[in-house]
Amino acid sequence: MKELLKIYENKQPEIVFNWKDSETEAEGWTVINSLRGGAAGGGTRMREGLDMNEVLSLAKTMEVKFTVSGPAIGGAKSGINFNPNDPRKKGVLERWYKAVSPLLKNYYGTGGDLNVDEIHEVIPMTEDVGVWHPQEGVFNGHFKPTEADKINRIGQLRHGVIKVIESKKYSPDISVKFTVADMITGFGVAEAARHYYDIYGGTIVDKRAIVQGFGNVGSAAAYYLAQMGAKVVGIIDREGGVINEDGFSFEEIKKMFLHKNGNTLVAENMIPFKEINERIWSLSCEVFAPCAASRLIKQEQINQMIETGLEVISCGANVPFADKEIFFGSIMEDTDKKVSLIPDFISNCGMARVFAYFMERRVEMTDEAIFEDTSNTIKRALQRTFARSASKTKISETAFEIALKELI
Numbered sequence: 001m002k003e004l005l006k007i008y009e010n011k012q013p014e015i016v017f018n019w020k021d022s023e024t025e026a027e028g029w030t031v032i033n034s035l036r037g038g039a040a041g042g043g044t045r046m047r048e049g050l051d052m053n054e055v056l057s058l059a060k061t062m063e064v065k066f067t068v069s070g071p072a073i074g075g076a077k078s079g080i081n082f083n084p085n086d087p088r089k090k091g092v093l094e095r096w097y098k099a100v101s102p103l104l105k106n107y108y109g110t111g112g113d114l115n116v117d118e119i120h121e122v123i124p125m126t127e128d129v130g131v132w133h134p135q136e137g138v139f140n141g142h143f144k145p146t147e148a149d150k151i152n153r154i155g156q157l158r159h160g161v162i163k164v165i166e167s168k169k170y171s172p173d174i175s176v177k178f179t180v181a182d183m184i185t186g187f188g189v190a191e192a193a194r195h196y197y198d199i200y201g202g203t204i205v206d207k208r209a210i211v212q213g214f215g216n217v218g219s220a221a222a223y224y225l226a227q228m229g230a231k232v233v234g235i236i237d238r239e240g241g242v243i244n245e246d247g248f249s250f251e252e253i254k255k256m257f258l259h260k261n262g263n264t265l266v267a268e269n270m271i272p273f274k275e276i277n278e279r280i281w282s283l284s285c286e287v288f289a290p291c292a293a294s295r296l297i298k299q300e301q302i303n304q305m306i307e308t309g310l311e312v313i314s315c316g317a318n319v320p321f322a323d324k325e326i327f328f329g330s331i332m333e334d335t336d337k338k339v340s341l342i343p344d345f346i347s348n349c350g351m352a353r354v355f356a357y358f359m360e361r362r363v364e365m366t367d368e369a370i371f372e373d374t375s376n377t378i379k380r381a382l383q384r385t386f387a388r389s390a391s392k393t394k395i396s397e398t399a400f401e402i403a404l405k406e407l408i
Contacts, residue, residue, distance in 0.1 A: 001397050002328075004404040009326050013056060014074070019099050026082035026092045030100055031059040033075045035107055036407070039141030040074035041066070041355070043113030044122060046093075048083045055079035057326040061318055062352075064327075065345040067403040068381045069352035071359060073142050076108055084115035094125055101129040107141035110134045111355065114293075118181055119162050133157055135355060143359065153359055160358040160365060167367040172223055172257050180354060180370055186220020186291070188350030188374050189316040192342050193287050194228055195379045196312050199386050200340065205229035207311070208247060208285040212236050213292030215263035217316040217348065219256070221289045226253040230287060234280045237265035238292075241276035243283065284308045291316030298322050299331045306338055311392075315344040328400065336396040343396040345403065346381045353377045 015032035029052045032040045042062040055077045063075025078100065082092055093116070097104075104110065104126060111134055112118030118134075126134045133154045139145055145153060163180050165171040170187070171178050194204045209230045211222045214237040222232050231247025235256070242248070242256075242265070259266050271279070281304040288310055290297055297320050302310075313335065323329020335341050353374045357363055385399045 001401040001404070004408055005328055005400065007408055008404055009060065013059060016052070016056075017100065017103065018052070019096065021082075021092055021095055023095070024082065024086075024088050024092055026080055026096075028078065028080040028096050028099075029055045030078045030103060030108065031055045031076060032103075032108060033059040033063050035141070036063065036074035037072045037142045038144070039107045039109065039138045040076035041109040041111075041135070041138055041352070042075055042077035043111040044078040044080070044096075044116045045113035046080040046082055046084045046089070046115045048081065050079045050081045052079075058318065060326055061345065063407060064400070064403045065349050065352050067406045068346055069349040069377060070356040071138065071142055073138060076110075077113075078110055093121055094128070097122075097125045097131075098129045101126070101131055104131045104134065104137050105140065107137045109136070109138035109355070111351065112181075119179070123158075123162075135359065138359065149361070153361070156363065156365070157355065157358040160370065161354065163365065163367075163370070165367050170367050170371050172254050176258070180367075181351065182216060183220045184350040184354050184371070184374055185348055186217045186222075186316065186350075187224050187371060188353075188378055189217065189221040189289050189291060189314050189347050190224035190228065190230075191375045192347035192378050192382070193225065193230070193289070193312055193314040195375075195382050196314070196340060196342060199379075199382050200390070200392055203229075204287070206231060207287050208233045209287035209289065210234040210236070210280060210283060210285045210305075212288075212290045212296070212320075213316070214256075214260060214265035215291070218289065218291030219260055219265075221291055221314075221316055222253050223257045225287070225289070226250040233285055234276075234283050235265060236273075236276050236280050238273070239264060240270045240273050241265065241280060242267050242269060243271060243276065243279065245283065281305055282308055286311040288313045289316055290320035292320075293317060294319045295322050296320060297331070299334065302331065302335050306335075310339050312340040312342065314342045314347045316348050318344045318348065320344070328396070332396065336394055338393065340392045341396045342382070343399050346378055346385075346399060349377065349381075350374045
């Protein structure tokens with residue numbers, strides 16, 4: 001696996017598009033790792049301090065993810081080095097999408113990512129520059145549909161991603177109008193933990209869980225974990241967190257979900273960040289869902305969790321460990337040898353899978369069909385890994401080997 005990984009990491013990307021904004025200090029990159037299958041896909045993110053190497057590593061991560069989620073295309077990513085809280089953000093994004101529109105028309109599909117909203121920014125801004133849909137390039141480059149078929153599938157995609165969830169099974173409150181895009185990634189993170197126990201032995205019911213991050217992914221993961229019977233004992237977010245060693249009830253988690261402020265946890269008895277960051281890692285738990293930013297989790301934090309009974313990690317963040325390597329750094333490798341580590345490209349593939357699902361010909365547009373499709377995709381990936389090795393350790397190593405053999 002290590003040799004395959006070295007070859008994959010060292011392979012130069014096929015396309016690097018570099019843009020410098022004419023009106024601000026913003027700089028952006030689209031990195032297309034390969035045009036496997038005639039196209040490439042990956043979201044657009046914005047943050048201050050972002051550089052081309054970050055975009056490249058995420059493009060390579062997307063390519064691995066597509067081996068699980070489909071379609072069989074190359075990985076790509078767009079990133080803009082700019083403060084997302086700057087009032088000039090809208091203009092920067094509009095000029096960015098105008099510059100990158102030839103790629104989006106022909107072979108590159110994008111979506112929302114860190115600090116860039118799929119529904120309120122990506123879709124309307126790409127439409128304004130003549131792109132039918134942010135995924136149009138994947139249709140044209142990979143699927144090569146007839147004009148009528150393309151119109152139908154883009155219609156599915158447009159409707160499906162912004163579809164309001166009507167089922168009480170999948171929505172914390174149907175009157176609030178949560179969309180598929182709001183919930184699907186966190187749902188997948190929780191389902192990955194549930195499927196892990198079903199396949200490798202045991203049950204998620206009554207397992208104690210810690211969730212890191214309470215944005216779209218973390219809050220949804222906490223909600224679905226509690227719904228399926230896990231006991232969420234701790235949540236750590238940017239400004240603080242909460243602990244209940246007996247586990248918060250499903251109703252308490254639901255309340256926290258519905259009362260969050262944007263992507264920030266709001267709860268009674270909030271513990272300040274400094275204090276919870278000292279306490280939470282030594283809390284007894286079996287399930288850990290890291291759903292905050294990339295490269296945050298340190299070796300000593302994982303060591304503390306392992307000492308207090310950690311069994312499985314379901315990654316909501318891409319590359320959650322504080323490793324400098326693109327994929328399999330020393331912290332990740334050490335963790336993978338000691339506990340069950342479900343890699344991000346399986347556990348957080350929900351949104352990529354939703355895109356792939358709606359790109360197919362005439363699919364069922366119900367909440368059940370959409371969510372079950374993501375659940376089954378994650379289940380199949382874990383079953384493939386289990387079939388290769390039934391060991392509860394080195395799950396990530398085995399999953400990477402399966403994926404890389406498809407790509408190299």
